[in-house]
Amino acid sequence: MKTLKQFFLLSILLALVLTSCAKDEKTEASMLIYGGTIYTLDDTQETVEAVAVKGDTILFAGTLAGAEKFKGESTELLDLQGKTMTPGLIEGHGHFMGLGYNEISLDLLGTTSYQAIIVAVEERVKTSQPGEWITGRGWHQSKWDSLPEDLVKGFQTHFKLSEVSPDNPVYLSHASGHAGFANAKAMEVAGLTGLYKEGLGAYQVEGGEIILDAGGRPTGIFNERAQTVITKHIPEKTAETDRQAFDLAVKASHRNGITSFHDAGIGRETIALFDAMQAEGKMDVRIYAMLTGWDKELLNEWYSKGIRVDPENRFTIRSVKLNCDGALGSRGAWLLEPYTDRPDHFGHETLPMEFVKETAFNGLRNGFQVCAHAIGDRANREILDRYGLAMNEVKDKTENHRFRIEHAQHLHPDDIPRFAELGVIPAMQAVHMSSDRPWAIDRLGEKRIKEGAYMWQDLLKSGVPIVNGTDVPVEPINPIASFYASISRKTLKGLPEGGYEPDQKMTRPQALKSYTLDAAYGAFEEDIKGSIEVGKLADFTIYNQDLMTVPEDKVLDTKVVMTIFDGKIVFKAED
Incomplete structure (x- = not known):
């Protein structure tokens, strides 16, 4: 009996030891980051001293002492040496x-x-x-x-x-x-x-x-x-050049601190390429893809099989991109009133509005987000109208639809509150204001510019988030330029003094959120990315200086010095 009791006690002790070892192994961080300013975008703690990561997931965010509890023999220590870190940046509208x-x-x-x-x-x-x-x-x-x-x-x-x-x-x-x-x-x-x-x-x-x-x-x-x-006469791209372009796009994203990318309109060949890249372990940017609206057969196929939310969080397809008008620079944006510098011209309706309505219905019925390109005020109004018709008819499917308008650059004042009323997200590229505003006034005239162009603050105050980005390759993918434009309303040369229509500036927290948590929300991904919180993906961007506090005229001196994707360093700038 005594021998049996001793065996029983030894078994319990062994189980406790094994459990303790398993616990230690489970909670040991693979990376511990500290030594700089870390902005979390978490309302409960704006900044933290340290972040502990295990694999691809954030294990802890808080004090350095708290993070060190997760330090083990194999933990990689990353001293920021006074640099600044934010959640990994999200390109909210681009073309990968x-x-x-x-x-x-x-x-x-x-x-x-x-x-x-x-x-x-x-x-x-x-x-x-x-x-x-x-x-x-x-x-x-x-x-x-x-x-x-x-x-x-x-x-x-x-x-x-x-x-x-x-x-x-x-x-x-x-x-x-x-x-x-x-x-x-x-x-x-x-x-x-x-x-x-x-x-x-x-x-x-x-x-x-x-x-x-x-x-x-x-x-x-x-x-x-x-x-x-x-x-149609230009030779088609080859499989070799496609792979080369893909690899270059990944590297360019990493150099600019971009860990996630909203790809605004892809077709069959690109889907196949992305699937192949993921299968080969090369999908090192998280892509949230919009199906191109030009291919109706493709859309119908996806409506039948439903959205694809990638459990690996690398390549998700759950939205449709519609191109509904042109650009302001080419006078293709569809306007309610004629162009100031071309009085006989209103721009172009590049996609029938009947198809926009049909796609909105199909999107709601089949769980797909609809993202419609609209730059001119008439295009924006017509799309909001079609979204509203679909929502009224399919009321049981409208909860959390998160329909978007891509660009939403020039709005009639009456349409600004309609975004919040309909729950439509404006995906706006702030750097377009910096590039376009000096000449956009020639296209639209002063009244339309001041009342409805690049209305960031009015839209935010109405209760909708803004998804930021660059529309690369329309603009360089550099997020610092878009951040600067967001907070200054100036050109990249720092003009004019005080900025264009300064009442529409974003605050720095708003601008950073538009590149992180609000961009994640625009892709139904705010639960897994966009802020530094326990359980979210370990994607981070590290800068040479604190872009939240440096003087405005020094913001453009900010450089991305390191990018961490999936808990691993994927880019490190040379000293």
């Missing part, structure tokens, strides 16, 4: 493969004149074979320091471009993606050798236009859906 391909093709975002485009193409011609297509993106005539003399409807003509590229078809997308610029060889390939009509004007294409000169010849500018006249 566009980001990657922009790193491969001609990047024209930094060009400040027509001549700069000519020089860039001329250099590329030297390394290209005759007949090889040259493509690029990023030019914006309204941002040039000077304009050429032979403008037609506010755009340059192709003749100088064609002179330096006689044997290579060239197509250069506008920064907005809503217009393109072709040389003579590209138009020849497309069969545009004849005259369309006499007199200065534009040849209308459904949902777009081809700009013509006084003799009826194409100038090389293709607006909105007319771009397909040229783009």
